[in-house]
Amino acid sequence: METIIVLVFVFGYLAITLEHSIKIDKLIPALVMMAISWALISLGIDAFPNWFDSAKHALVDNFGGLGHEEKMHLMEETLLHHLGKTAEILVFLLGAMTIVEIIDYFDGFSTIKAAVKFRSRKKILWLFSILAFILSAIIDNLTATIVLISILQKIVKDRDVRIWYAGLIIIAANAGGAWSPIGDVTTTMLWIGNKVSTGNLFLYLFIPSVLCMVVPTIIASFLKPFKGDLELQEEDDKPRSRFSSTMLFLGLGAIVSVPFFKVVTHLPPYVGMMLALGIVAIFAEIYTNSRFEMSQVGQGESVAHEHHSPVHRSLSRIEMPSILFFLGILMAVAALESLGILFGFADSLKENIGLLGTEPSGTLVSDLVVLLLGVGSAVIDNVPLVAASLGMFTEALDDQLWHFIAYSAGTGGSMLIIGSAAGVVAMGMEKIDFFWYLKKISWLALIGFIAGAAAFMVTRTLF
Numbered sequence: 510m511e512t513i514i515v516l517v518f519v520f521g522y523l524a525i526t527l528e529h530s531i532k533i534d535k536l537i538p539a540l541v542m543m544a545i546s547w548a549l550i551s552l553g554i555d556a557f558p559n560w561f562d563s564a565k566h567a568l569v570d571n572f573g574g575l576g577h578e579e580k581m582h583l584m585e586e587t588l589l590h591h592l593g594k595t596a597e598i599l600v601f602l603l604g605a606m607t608i609v610e611i612i613d614y615f616d617g618f619s620t621i622k623a624a625v626k627f628r629s630r631k632k633i634l635w636l637f638s639i640l641a642f643i644l645s646a647i648i649d650n651l652t653a654t655i656v657l658i659s660i661l662q663k664i665v666k667d668r669d670v671r672i673w674y675a676g677l678i679i680i681a682a683n684a685g686g687a688w689s690p691i692g693d694v695t696t697t698m699l700w701i702g703n704k705v706s707t708g709n710l711f712l713y714l715f716i717p718s719v720l721c722m723v724v725p726t727i728i729a730s731f732l733k734p735f736k737g738d739l740e741l742q743e744e745d746d747k748p749r750s751r752f753s754s755t756m757l758f759l760g761l762g763a764i765v766s767v768p769f770f771k772v773v774t775h776l777p778p779y780v781g782m783m784l785a786l787g788i789v790a791i792f793a794e795i796y797t798n799s800r801f802e803m804s805q806v807g808q809g810e811s812v813a814h815e816h817h818s819p820v821h822r823s824l825s826r827i828e829m830p831s832i833l834f835f836l837g838i839l840m841a842v843a844a845l846e847s848l849g850i851l852f853g854f855a856d857s858l859k860e861n862i863g864l865l866g867t868e869p870s871g872t873l874v875s876d877l878v879v880l881l882l883g884v885g886s887a888v889i890d891n892v893p894l895v896a897a898s899l900g901m902f903t904e905a906l907d908d909q910l911w912h913f914i915a916y917s918a919g920t921g922g923s924m925l926i927i928g929s930a931a932g933v934v935a936m937g938m939e940k941i942d943f944f945w946y947l948k949k950i951s952w953l954a955l956i957g958f959i960a961g962a963a964a965f966m967v968t969r970t971l972f
Contacts, residue, residue: 684961716968729953
């Protein structure tokens with residue numbers, strides 16, 4: 510039965526990686542393999558020799574000797590445990606995405622667009638790379654990429670030039686998301702899972718992440734697509750909201766406050782994000798009502814409110830397919846973890862190469878494994894790889910292994926356009942060809958990844 514479940518996972522993953530070839534959205538195989546995996550576990554619960562207790566991070570003693578009802582009860586508790594941990598991440602992302610959409614409702618990002626007054630391709634490259642690096646650390650790399658490519662489409666006319674900028678935005682956004690606890694789903698998973706803390710994440714990963722962004726940008730600035738001046742789009746006549754700048758800084762400030770909320774209250778980050786969303790929503794409703802049109806009064810209060818409510822509109826525009834994909838993939842990995850498969854793999858690493866023994870996590874062997882994890886995140890989505898590492902490794906909070914995993918998984922996905930959420934959304938928005946990206950951008954991402962990894966190996970010896 511274990512073999513069948515592993516095969517379900519493998520075929521599901523294959524369908525995810527071949528999403529654009531088989532024309533099936535990746536959330537579908539993710540949800541299907543999650544449901545089938547847990548169904549097979551339920552049906553064959555008596556056939557499994559081991560069970561992994563995620564709360565205690567150890568195998569259950571004498572699992573084979575338990576009765577059927579006890580095993581079923583244990584499975585239900587484990588399923589609920591994993592659903593709770595997954596829900597923490599999903600609710601957190603829902604809050605962050607909704608705040609970003611509220612900012613966009615008030616045209617808050619036009620403040621950034623208004624700053625582009627020059628035509629130099631090289632200057633625009635650096636502007637968008639730096640913005641992607643900073644914004645992704647604040648609003649996560651997925652939403653930062655959506656925002657910046659949307660702005661880019663309003664500035665740069667030529668699509669053939671625009672996709673070059675989009676490629677560098679992907680690299681910079683993934684680099685910026687790696688050093689922030691709210692910048693990337695995988696980093697958020699490690700942070701929520703109490704594997705890394707905000708302060709040490711910044712201490713260890715900021716310099717490597719900067720190099721991961723700066724080195725490819727420097728090289729790209731000498732390439733032909735970034736030489737000379739650009740023909741910019743003409744300004745549209747759409748009037749800006751007088752609250753655009755206010756909502757931009759309020760929204761970003763609310764998201765940035767979440768890590769501080771966690772430190773002060775010791776509550777899970779999603780609680781702080783819900784508070785942040787509530788505060789932003791209050792101001793959004795107040796600002797919307799202040800410009801209420803009298804012509805809507807005759808339509809009835811509820812209809813008028815719904816028509817003008819920025820919260821209702823923002824909730825309808827968030828990226829629900831991504832949320833459902835994360836649900837499917839995280840719960841599918843949880844199925845493998847619950848059967849002790851990931852724990853068994855970690856044990857084999859212990860016995861064969863001593864990766865998890867008494868050696869420090871900064872050994873050559875562990876470095877190579879984590880680097881391979883980064884390369885693997887380009888081929889396979891980084892979310893399940895980090896989810897698997899959470900079930901495999903038992904290192905303490907802020908062990909250097911977790912920081913290196915956060916860097917490698919966060920930035921390694923830039924090497925292929927399907928390797929990160931930022932890449933996938935850019936691919937959809939600009940219809941970027943997989944092989945074009947592989948030929949033009951992947952080598953830049955690889956150089957940045959290696960530069961940052963080398964910097965990490967140096968900086969960890971200093972702290």
